[in-house]
Amino acid sequence: MLQKQAPAAFAAGVAAEGRIEGYGTVFDVPDLEGDIIAPGAFAASLERHRQAGSAPRLLWQHDPTQPIGRWVEVREDARGLRLTGQLALETQVGREAHALLKQGALDGLSLGFLIRRAESAGAGQRRILEAELLECSPVTFPCHPQARVLTVKTYPSYKEQNMTDLIEPALASLAADLATLKQRTDALDTAVRRAAVQPQGQFQGGDAPAHGIGRLLRALAGGRGDPARAAEFAAKTWNDGYTAKALAAGVGAAGGYLVPEIQAQEVIELLRKASAVRRLGPTLVPMPHGTLLMAKLTGGAQAEYLGENTAITPSVPSFGQVRLTARKLAALVPISNDLIRYSAPAADQVVRDDLVTALAEREDLAFLYGNPTGTGNDPKGIRHWVLPAQEIASSGATVAAMVADLANMVLALQEGKARMLRPAWIMAPRTLQALMAVRDGSGHFVFRPELQNGTLNGFPVATSLHIPTAPASEILLVDMADVLIGEATGLLIDASGEAAYPSGGSVIPAFGLDQTIIRCVTAHDLVLRHEAAVAVLTGVTWTP
Missing domain, CATH: 3.90.1690 (phage-related protein like fold)
Known part of the structure; x- marks a missing residue:
């Protein structure tokens, strides 16, 4: 099962009553792994859910043991897969998810699905034509660079507002988000054009896009494993403030960084x-502590047919453990x-x-x-x-x-x-x-x-x-x-x-x-x- 982090632009944010709305993926936009979801890829799966009276699961960080509510509406529109969900605020994990989403501490969505049909899209990319949708989770680290909540608002209950009250703030927020997105796109375009005319080793794009683990490894190699020297190396060699900050965010440990x-x-x-x-x-x-015990069912309760005045033999499920x-x-x-x-x-x-x-x-x-x-x-x-x-x-x-x-x-x-x-x-x-x-x-x-x-x-x-x-x-x-x-x-x-x-x-x-x-x-x-x-x-x- 693939777990795909895709653009999670919440159109209506997180409501006070625990309702969330957003896109689990957008069509025809490749993610960092080169996978592209085609329009209609989930249509057959959604129809099967409809006929069965079921819906994809609403999980927390893809953990099947932590459902946090239910998706009340899942549909494909011209942009992508749109989901509306209701968090279970009666549960502790539902309340915690609600609080994190409201604060913007967590702002991504991720799909879990099985690929049914796919084709090559060239240059290391794959176009997914049909997939079985199993679940969609709020996640911390989305795979797609745009997989972020653009706006998060806490609204009163929908019953207390008319549609104008909901639409006008959403439109104003969307306009602000589009303006911010344009600024970032212009900055990225400027950085790319600067990089194209600079000699190798003298990249000057201070507003360049964030670099990942490859750039961080190169900086650490340049700093001979010392994070402080590596941060200085990244800043001086590539004018890369993002990697320098990442190096400062990590911590030293016995034997490494x-x-x-x-x-x-x-x-x-x-x-x-x-x-x-x-x-x-x-x-x-x-x-996190190096060991973990997980329970497993090793034997189930038994049932039997009885004659008149015959005592029922008691039986209980038996449990075991697996240790990681x-x-x-x-x-x-x-x-x-x-x-x-x-x-x-x-x-x-x-x-x-x-x-x-x-x-x-x-x-x-x-x-x-x-x-x-x-x-x-x-x-x-x-x-x-x-x-x-x-x-x-x-x-x-x-x-x-x-x-x-x-x-x-x-x-x-x-x-x-x-x-x-x-x-x-x-x-x-x-x-x-x-x-x-x-x-x-x-x-x-x-x-x-x-x-x-x-x-x-x-x-x-x-x-x-x-x-x-x-x-x-x-x-x-x-x-x-x-x-x-x-x-x-x-x-x-x-x-x-x-x-x-x-x-x-x-x-x-x-x-x-x-x-x-x-x-x-x-x-x-x-x-x-x-x-x-x-x-x-x-x-x-x-x-x-």
């Missing part, structure tokens, strides 16, 4: 796109000092992508095939949570065998009483290409039409090079709603121009190669809340 949350969040968002497990929408939970313990993930990322000195924004992206790739590769391997017992340094990988009854041997490479094997995996989850909230497939790229090439007796592709839309048997598909292919491969089917990833500390980074690092059996000195080594440390853990939420197909020999 703790990246401010808003910059660290950029890495998390990119990891979701790079990591197969994160991309499929596991449940993310904060773990912070596992430290560290990466060394060599950066060319030439990239540190250049002012081109493309250099920021190179540095940032190197960091994300280093973290995502190792993290995905651990999440899939980590320590079998969970007692080592790695998390216990999803593969090792599989119960014996849900480990299925492949019956062959014929069309009939493939269809039967996939159906048996779904059946294994269902018979294991998995909740089937967000099931998803994880397989090797070779296996996916084999399914794409399968034809029936008439020469028609069996799986390709659905796979081109990103699903198989109705469930999303992700590939990972960490799934083994020799001597045979495997396919995992996982209910991602029961995959919990606990996020502990933020991103801790340090820099050195004198350190060395191993590569291909040799030790490479950074100083001699004019490089700076960035050391990145983060911490997290993965557990399955219910072991029955995963099945595996073994002995897969399907090839294109």
Whole structure:
């Protein structure tokens, strides 16, 4: 399930009675991940909700355990997906959300949905043509630069005002917002034009747009890990006051510099796109103290038929716990000092992508095939949570065998009483290409039409090079709603121009190669809340 932060321009703000209104997304405007929502993408999903008498959930920060009210109206208009919701002010979390929205301390909206159909939009972009809308949440850090509440007002009850009283303030506020937006657009245009005529290394756009984790890493590398020197480096080299302020916002820690949350969040968002497990929408939970206990139901109450004058046998549900313990993930990322000195924004992206790739590769391997017992340094990988009854041997490479094997995996989850909230497939790229090439007796592709839309048997598909292919491969089917990833500390980074690092059996000195080594440390853990939420197909020999 994707969780998309999109422009959340609240048209009517937050009313005293707890009513909120805004746009969960706008059409034909790409977000930072390059995804574009097409008009009509949610039309079929909204119709299914209408027929079922249901609505997308109104959650707090995508947490399925914290609903904060309900969306009373969800519709598509010419601009985007417009939502009107009612906060549950009778609950503590509803009141807290209401207070934060009124203050402007939180001003973003984020959609949670499953992609049904999508197409390439070129230049690393994807156009989403159809999606199943599951929920929409107020969030702290939206992915889209415009995902902010433009106006927040506290109105008296709608019953106490006529429409003129509501419309006139909204129009006046909208005019002020448009004027502010024009000023910012003009400032951005000026900064871009200045950058185009300045020599490299001498960017003068003091009103340039805010830079993310890539620029911050380059500054820390230039300051050799010292935030004060890094802030001075950013200000002098790029005239970048935004990065200098971000460096001042972070705090020193033993062994490094703790990246401010808003910059660290950029890495998390990119990891979701790079990591197969994160991309499929596991449940993310904060773990600020390094450990977290989560309850799980291990046995249910029993009922029975009785004869006359027969006592009822008492039975109660039984509960267990799963423990998340912070596992430290560290990466060394060599950066060319030439990239540190250049002012081109493309250099920021190179540095940032190197960091994300280093973290995502190792993290995905651990999440899939980590320590079998969970007692080592790695998390216990999803593969090792599989119960014996849900480990299925492949019956062959014929069309009939493939269809039967996939159906048996779904059946294994269902018979294991998995909740089937967000099931998803994880397989090797070779296996996916084999399914794409399968034809029936008439020469028609069996799986390709659905796979081109990103699903198989109705469930999303992700590939990972960490799934083994020799001597045979495997396919995992996982209910991602029961995959919990606990996020502990933020991103801790340090820099050195004198350190060395191993590569291909040799030790490479950074100083001699004019490089700076960035050391990145983060911490997290993965557990399955219910072991029955995963099945595996073994002995897969399907090839294109």
